[in-house]
Amino acid sequence: MAFFQHLLPGIALLALLSWASASAHLHPPSQHGLSINDVPWHRREHWMRVANEATYADGEPCPQAPFGSAIVNTTSDELICVAANAVGRTGDPTMHGEMTAIRACHEVLSKRGLSPPEILRAWRDFSLYTNGEPCPMCMSAIRWAGFKEIVYGTSIETIAKGGRNQIYIPSSDILAKSYSMGHMTLMLGGILANETDPFFAHQFNESAPCPAGCQRKDTPGKRVSSCQPKPEWREIIQQREPEELLDSGRAYREPSPVNTFWPWQRLS
Numbered sequence: 408m409a410f411f412q413h414l415l416p417g418i419a420l421l422a423l424l425s426w427a428s429a430s431a432h433l434h435p436p437s438q439h440g441l442s443i444n445d446v447p448w449h450r451r452e453h454w455m456r457v458a459n460e461a462t463y464a465d466g467e468p469c470p471q472a473p474f475g476s477a478i479v480n481t482t483s484d485e486l487i488c489v490a491a492n493a494v495g496r497t498g499d500p501t502m503h504g505e506m507t508a509i510r511a512c513h514e515v516l517s518k519r520g521l522s523p524p525e526i527l528r529a530w531r532d533f534s535l536y537t538n539g540e541p542c543p544m545c546m547s548a549i550r551w552a553g554f555k556e557i558v559y560g561t562s563i564e565t566i567a568k569g570g571r572n573q574i575y576i577p578s579s580d581i582l583a584k585s586y587s588m589g590h591m592t593l594m595l596g597g598i599l600a601n602e603t604d605p606f607f608a609h610q611f612n613e614s615a616p617c618p619a620g621c622q623r624k625d626t627p628g629k630r631v632s633s634c635q636p637k638p639e640w641r642e643i644i645q646q647r648e649p650e651e652l653l654d655s656g657r658a659y660r661e662p663s664p665v666n667t668f669w670p671w672q673r674l675s
C-alpha cells in the first residue's frame with residue numbers, strides 16, 4: 408500500500424497533465440464541408456486562398472514570413488482588404504499579417520466615410536481569414552475588435568514544428584480567456600491547411616519542397632540554401648489556377664491602383 412501511496416501524487420499529476428492537454432485541444436480542426444454562419448464551404452476555401460497568396464502582392468511567392476490575411480464581410484461575402492506580414496518591410500514588429508490587415512481595412516473603411524463608432528461596429532460583421540493561426544498579440548486584437556469569425560489554415564503547432572519561433576499559446580486559449588468581452592467570435596482552424604502548410608515548411612528545413620514558383624538556391628555568404636522566386640513565378644502561379652476557377656472569373660489581375668490593399672484583385 409505504501410508503494411501505491413508513493414505513486415499517487417504522480418498519478419494525480421498525470422491526470423492533471425492529460426486534462427490540460429485535452430483543454431488545449433478543445434477546438435479541433437474544422438471538418439471539410441461545414442457550412443456555418445450561412446457561409447458555403449467553397450467560399451471559405453476561396454478566401455483562405457486569397458489570404459495565403461497575399462504575399463504575392465509584395466513580389467514574394469516564397470517569403471521568409473509568409474503570413475497573409477483577408478478580411479471579408481461574413482454576410483455579403485465582400486472582400487474589405489488583404490494584407491501580408493510587413494515586419495521586415497517596415498521594421499514595425501507589430502505588423503503581423505492580421506494586424507496589418509486590421510490597419511489596412513481601417514483605412515479602407517475610413518476612406519469610405521465611416522465614422523469611428525461606425526468602424527468599431529463594422530468589425531462585428533467581418534471574418535478574418537489568415538493562413539497561420541493567430542499569435543497571442545493578433546488573437547487579442549481580433550477579440551478586442553469583436554470579429555464575427557476568425558478562420559485560420561496552419562496551426563501554431565505545425566508552424567513551430569517547421570522551425571519558426573512561436574509563443575506557444577493556442578489562439579483558442581485567448582478565445583476562452585476573453586469570455587467577458589460581451590461578443591462572440593467563431594473560430595475555425597485547419598481550413599485549406601494542405602495549401603497553407605507548405606508556405607511555412609521550407610524556411611528552416613532544406614529538405615522541404617519550395618512553394619509553387621520558387622526554387623531552392625544557395626545564397627552567397629549563407630551556409631544554408633533558401634527558396635527563391637523563379638524569374639517566371641507569376642506565370643507559374645497563374646497557370647496553377649484550375650480551369651473552372653478561371654472560367655468563373657477568378658483569374659489573377661494586376662494590383663488595383665485605386666485600392667493598394669487588394670494585392671491580386673480577383674473577381675468573385
Ligand SMILES: [Zn+2]
Pocket residue numbers: 503504505541542543544545546
Ligand atoms: Zn501575430
